[in-house]
Amino acid sequence: MGLYGKIRCETAKISGKFAMNLVKLGKGMGKSFPGYLFLNIGTDNCLKELAKKPGIGSIIITGTNGKTTTTKLTSLLLANDTEISYNYDSNTINAIATGLLRDNIELGIFEYGIRDIIHAIPDKVCELIQPVGVVYTNVSREHTLVAGVQNPFNSYLKAKQLLSAPMKNGIVICNADDPRTAYIGKRKEADTHVTYYGLEIDMNDKSSNTDVYCPLCGEVLSYTIKYSNQRGIYSCNCGFKRPKPDIMLTELIKDFNEWTVKIEGNIYNYNHKKLIPFNLTIKTPVFGLYNLYNLLCAVTSYISFTPTPEKIENTIETISKTLDLSILPPGRFEIVKLNNKLIGMGQGDNGDALKANIQFMEDYIEDNFGFIYTTPDTGEDDIFEDHFNALLLSKPKKVYVVPGRTSIEAARKYYEEINKKLDAEFYPLAYEDMPKRRKEIIKLIHKSPYPYIIVTGCGPEHYMWAELKSELKKHIK
Ligand SMILES: [Zn+2]
Structure with a gap:
């Protein structure tokens, strides 16, 4: 590496470290901004050296x-x-x-x-x-x-x-x-x-x-x-x-x-x-x-x-x-005892994750259970296919279908598929009003007659799952 190259890498490093000290003061993009700056000033060779x-x-x-x-x-x-x-x-x-x-x-x-x-x-x-x-x-x-x-x-x-x-x-x-x-x-x-x-x-x-x-x-x-x-x-x-x-x-x-x-x-x-x-x-x-x-x-x-x-x-x-x-990540699947119900709740964005959540809860289920399923979005038919397969094999008594992402129409389409094989109900709750969506999900938990409830599927990790879990825990007496 020539002198110019070395100076360039040094400058990139100094800027990156300067940014690292700055982001320590604030919150947010701290994890990647210094590196972003470094890579913008420096070349690939600078990263290789670093x-x-x-x-x-x-x-x-x-x-x-x-x-x-x-x-x-x-x-x-x-x-x-x-x-x-x-x-x-x-x-x-x-x-x-x-x-x-x-x-x-x-x-x-x-x-x-x-x-x-x-x-x-x-x-x-x-x-x-x-x-x-x-x-x-x-x-x-x-x-x-x-x-x-x-x-x-x-x-x-x-x-x-x-x-x-x-x-x-x-x-x-x-x-x-x-x-x-x-x-x-x-x-x-x-x-x-x-x-x-x-x-x-x-x-x-x-x-x-x-x-x-x-x-x-x-x-x-x-x-x-x-x-x-x-x-x-x-x-x-x-x-x-x-x-x-x-x-x-x-x-x-x-x-x-x-x-x-x-x-x-x-x-x-x-x-x-x-x-x-x-x-x-x-x-x-x-x-x-x-x-x-x-x-x-x-x-x-x-x-x-x-x-x-x-x-x-x-x-x-x-x-x-x-x-x-x-x-574990904030959207993690957790089992919570709520009065006389046992609730397993957390994100399950792909078929494998949703299946793992069901398997986790199955260790505890000893009776009929309800399933609150939050759907994928438009164009995510193959995620739905994997979800649906796991859902069918788990044999819930009732499935409450709620949109997990933005499209209510996609959620309705997925609901119609589910309803052909399982007893299902549809709740078209908008993404734009997430607090209401969360509130209605908690209402469903209270309303459902089953002692065991699984709540999982798609949805934003913090805005939906982490919040939903903390709101649910407020109901524990
Ligand atoms: Zn082979």
Whole structure:
């Protein structure tokens, strides 16, 4: 890099850091603005240089669901052992650059969301940042219509794959139970180290019965066990099968207020270049199977990158003591006792997330239940299709259909589909009057004759779900 190039990168860095000090004073765009400024003044080469700052390197976490929770948990664990910088929830290269502007860090831990190839630059991000870890949570279909353009699942999967494609050094971490991330891992094994995590527990969700296609040959996969949706133990005639996990969740004990899990294995540590054996018992909040995957993924990332593997047990113990539901996003599905009803409520924007919410609540349902379903928007028919499938299999006594997004007409169309197969009612509540929509949903909960109620589907995380939950909790006597 010439003198001019160096000056340009220095100027970019100074401006970025200046912005970082400014945004500390205010709220809002703090997570990405300094990086935005840095990238506007500096070149790609400046980012490449900046990315060399962390002593160990950077870890990028991606997937359809669970990215934020996994990023937070991984950061909590690694921060106990070393100096880190992290960024979650912003999902852009600007946010990654912001995180890298921090001084004296050993590890950068960044969430990176990829919806499709056109709107993200996954392979470029990988080339510029040169991550030492790329971590996959899961891949299922979502946001099928991005900025008005159809986004077929294959190109979505391809975009996820590209994030680790240029990687030649470091560890790719994949969910063995999810055939799509396992496929990404299988393809990377020739280039670099791949670590797989998965469940080894006695559990078979018979209601996860939709066909899942082999990412290698396109045939229908056969499953001996299904944990949830596409996650399970699968194989295909072409030879593709679930890889054996290097780290496994082997025991799950569910109490009403607390869960206990056992995680064991023997996985490769990047800093020490050797396998680390471990056997851990972790107490967690009651947060659903979904978050167990996030926890397992975070523990895998932690053990892979901690510079002090001898501290693993202590760190896990220290951090698990501080864990509560506040680690999860504000729209998270929660179970609330309201007088003599049990209500499960929270966001479920895609089929996989909604299904996870139902599975979580099913542990508690012992009688008939009502389902308040908030619909997707216009043009989101395939999200509806996945939602409807999960809805049908859960067998609610009654479905109360409410628009989750803006279009009341789309919601009505979805309601008409539901009403053909289930007892359903439609409530055309406008997006523009969200306080009224929330109030009516709470009225429905009170009015419904069933002792168990699930409230889930689409809707804005803060404006609808977080508010709705806090308003509901005011009714607890
Ligand atoms: Zn196959």
